[in-house]
Amino acid sequence: MKILIIGAGPAGATAARLLAENFDVTLIQDREWDKPCGGGVKSKIFDEFNIPKDIIKHLLNYVTIEFKNKKTKIDLQGDNLAIVKRDEFDKTLRDLAQKAGAKLIYGKFKGFENKKALVNINSEKILFDYDILIAADGVNSTVRKALNLPPVPKIITHYARTQEYKVDTCEFFFDKKLGGDYYAWAFPHEDKTHIGSVGESFDNLCKYLNVDVKPKGYFIPTWQENIQIQKDNIYFVGDAAGHVMPLSFEGIYYSIKSAEILANAIKNNLDYTTEWNKRFYKEFKFMKQLEILMKKPILRDLMIKAQTFNKIQKLSVNLWLGKGFK
């Protein structure tokens, strides 16, 4: 069986790696690039997917949250948050896919012609045959557009790299003027700091951190129920499926996990949507509800201030790290 995967970010590269041992897998990627990203990922992904750990730039055992001039240290309770450089991380995942037997081709998917995928390779138009097509082409999915499916719901984020503001760990800012309805952030990246905000508050963040940088804008999915993740023999994974955790806006881990769920569903002839819902629907729904509550100033105040209490902090960390209500 021929599987064609469009997009070789974390989702596409992982799907290719996991399917290559059983099927004829071709992976199409438009370019080598360093995707705008904080690069924060649960460190357990390295063991779960046997990813070489030498690409981890920082391994953090605490983060901080700042709100109303108070900074609170959040202990990760024995777990770690890893920081990776996205160009290196994505390339490593692509290398693993190739080692597993997937063919990697640089080209840009443009649409469908006679039930084949049309890919531009060095200005030449090539048609690819497939039995299954996996769309892992990110938040602006061209495959989704080509199928006339509604786009993934999304929000603009602003992001920049700076050397003017140094951090030892990931800092999260919850004041509305810095992070809008969500949050702003500053993550360590070797000699630089990556800073960003969800929504339109980036200028205020720069003023607050006393840095002068030009941001890049990039979309991030805002998950909601009923995003279609399959149409006939075409499946969507990662950002192209909207699989970014509400509130935390963590996408790397969940894009890799959605690829795993899909690979497993294909191998075992299971329904992908049902399998994804079984594994993640409850967590995503719960976090979506928290995200909505956090938009109300009184509740935002209560929920963030509650993080100073050890028990509440532990509960939040467990939820964030995917350990459920422990």
Ligand SMILES: Cc1cc2nc3c(=O)[nH]c(=O)nc-3n(C[C@H](O)[C@H](O)[C@H](O)COP(=O)(O)OP(=O)(O)OC[C@H]3O[C@@H](n4cnc5c(N)ncnc54)[C@H](O)[C@@H]3O)c2cc1C
């Ligand atoms: C500013 C910002 C900060 C973020 N910070 C974090 C963070 O710290 N931690 C975290 O977990 N998540 C973070 N995210 C989210 C995370 O980046 C995404 O959820 C994650 O990259 C999704 O992986 P993916 O493989 O689904 O999509 P992508 O990483 O977007 O990969 C899709 C790939 O497909 C390629 N492609 C697109 N169209 C085509 C085409 N037509 N033909 C061929 N190839 C194509 C693209 O070049 C791309 O490499 C952040 C997002 C943003 C915007």
